[in-house]
Amino acid sequence: xxxxxxxxxxxxxxxxxxxxxxxxxxVDDALALxxxxxxxxxxxxxxxxxxxxxxxxxxxxxxxxxxxxxxxxAVDGYGFSGAAPEGxxxxxLQDGRAAAGIPFDGAVPHGKALRVLTGAALPTGVDTVILExxxxxxxxxxxxxxxxxxxxxxxxxxxxxxxGDLVLPTGRRLTPADxxxxxxxxxxxxxxxxxxxxxxxxxxxxLVEPGNxxxxxxxxxxxxxxxxxMIARLGYEPVDMGRVSDDREDLRDRLxxxxxxxxxxxxxxxxxxxxxxxxxxxLREAGAMQEWRIALKPGRxxxxxxxxxxxxxGLPGNPVAAKVCTLIFARxxxxxxxxxxxxxxxxxxxxxxxxxxxxxxxxxxxxxxxRDGRVEVFASEGSGRISGLSWAEGLVEIQxxxxxxxxxxxxxxxxxxxxxx
Numbered sequence: 001x002x003x004x005x006x007x008x009x010x011x012x013x014x015x016x017x018x019x020x021x022x023x024x025x026x027v028d029d030a031l032a033l034x035x036x037x038x039x040x041x042x043x044x045x046x047x048x049x050x051x052x053x054x055x056x057x058x059x060x061x062x063x064x065x066x067x068x069x070x071x072x073x074a075v076d077g078y079g080f081s082g083a084a085p086e087g088x089x090x091x092x093l094q095d096g097r098a099a100a101g102i103p104f105d106g107a108v109p110h111g112k113a114l115r116v117l118t119g120a121a122l123p124t125g126v127d128t129v130i131l132e133x134x135x136x137x138x139x140x141x142x143x144x145x146x147x148x149x150x151x152x153x154x155x156x157x158x159x160x161x162x163x164g165d166l167v168l169p170t171g172r173r174l175t176p177a178d179x180x181x182x183x184x185x186x187x188x189x190x191x192x193x194x195x196x197x198x199x200x201x202x203x204x205x206x207l208v209e210p211g212n213x214x215x216x217x218x219x220x221x222x223x224x225x226x227x228x229x230m231i232a233r234l235g236y237e238p239v240d241m242g243r244v245s246d247d248r249e250d251l252r253d254r255l256x257x258x259x260x261x262x263x264x265x266x267x268x269x270x271x272x273x274x275x276x277x278x279x280x281x282x283l284r285e286a287g288a289m290q291e292w293r294i295a296l297k298p299g300r301x302x303x304x305x306x307x308x309x310x311x312x313x314g315l316p317g318n319p320v321a322a323k324v325c326t327l328i329f330a331r332x333x334x335x336x337x338x339x340x341x342x343x344x345x346x347x348x349x350x351x352x353x354x355x356x357x358x359x360x361x362x363x364x365x366x367x368x369x370x371r372d373g374r375v376e377v378f379a380s381e382g383s384g385r386i387s388g389l390s391w392a393e394g395l396v397e398i399q400x401x402x403x404x405x406x407x408x409x410x411x412x413x414x415x416x417x418x419x420x421x
Contacts, residue, residue: 064186066158079126199262269317345418367392
């Protein structure tokens with residue numbers, strides 16, 4: 001059945017509002033708030049399975065055909081009926097054979113054996129197969145040693161998937177392996193979510209496009225290339241909205257265009273409350289701005305709001321903080337809005353190859369990698385050290401309380417691959 005082309009309702013302008021009296025938000029509370037208040041924003045369409053890999057299922061998929069569709073042989077050999085007792089066995093051969101796609105025409109009498117090839121449908125009178133390597137063939141007979149259990153070296157109809165079984169659930173991002181499963185169970189097309197479009201916009205007078213000349217006080221825009229490539233790797237459609245200077249009207253115009261072209265907007269820079277923090281100022285002016293001061297290092301300020309009914313994530317301008325906030329907050333939120341559901345990255349408890357003392361009050365994420373079974377962290381925790389993002393292969397998450405980590409202590413390591421990168 002082809003699903004209707006319907007669009008989910010927009011998010012409310014107050015969906016990011018914090019409870020009264022809350023000034024600082026823990027990482028866990030921030031994630032819980034996002035999970036409870038965001039909804040799917042993508043509509044549904046039908047895709048042939050040849051074009052469906054990487055897409056997100058919009059409804060459960062049920063098998064139209066069993067796999068295997070009928071009992072068949074798992075090996076090349078000789079098939080017959082029933083078990084074979086212990087000791088030498090001799091059976092006359094039935095004329096003909098059964099091969100994959102070329103079934104045997106007729107039934108095999110009890111006490112006779114038939115030549116069968118891997119994948120061949122078992123003819124009437126065959127429910128057990130002996131491997132050809134264990135058989136001697138001579139003068140129209142086969143000889144082998146028992147015992148052999150009834151049903152040996154055969155596959156039952158539907159032993160993998162039975163007709164009507166749930167094949168894949170709503171919200172699954174389809175993989176190449178899923179294409180095989182869908183095909184084998186008779187599925188030629190599926191209902192999928194339209195790909196989430198994520199606009200990326202950099203703000204700041206100091207930014208210069210890589211390749212151009214940078215003057216005094218200017219830096220190259222590192223965030224936009226990073227965020228656009230992250231969006232693509234996560235399976236969404238990146239929409240490059242370029243750079244905009246610290247001019248409120250220019251930013252307003254760019255946000256208008258972004259809301260027309262995308263389902264979600266990620267900005268970097270201008271998310272705090274300073275004179276030149278125009279992202280938060282415009283969202284506040286629109287009556288749809290919440291600044292979450294998150295107990296997090298690196299990161300802390302995260303501006304959340306709505307622009308023309310489009311969710312906006314105002315990320316910090318520092319590339320290290322921008323990446324961490326994208327991985328920890330934006331990534332699961334995007335998955336939920338895309339129809340994939342909320343997902344938490346898989347972490348691994350591994351021995352530390354470093355020492356660190358941490359004060360209570362904030363959750364910390366250190367750039368890290370694993371070498372010789374131990375977790376190394378980047379030499380500097382400075383948020384300006386962009387080289388650490390490239391050096392690292394994941395993050396070490398240190399919980400909110402005070403701690404003293406010594407070499408050999410177990411730490412929580414989250415590889416970038418667990419985030420989908």
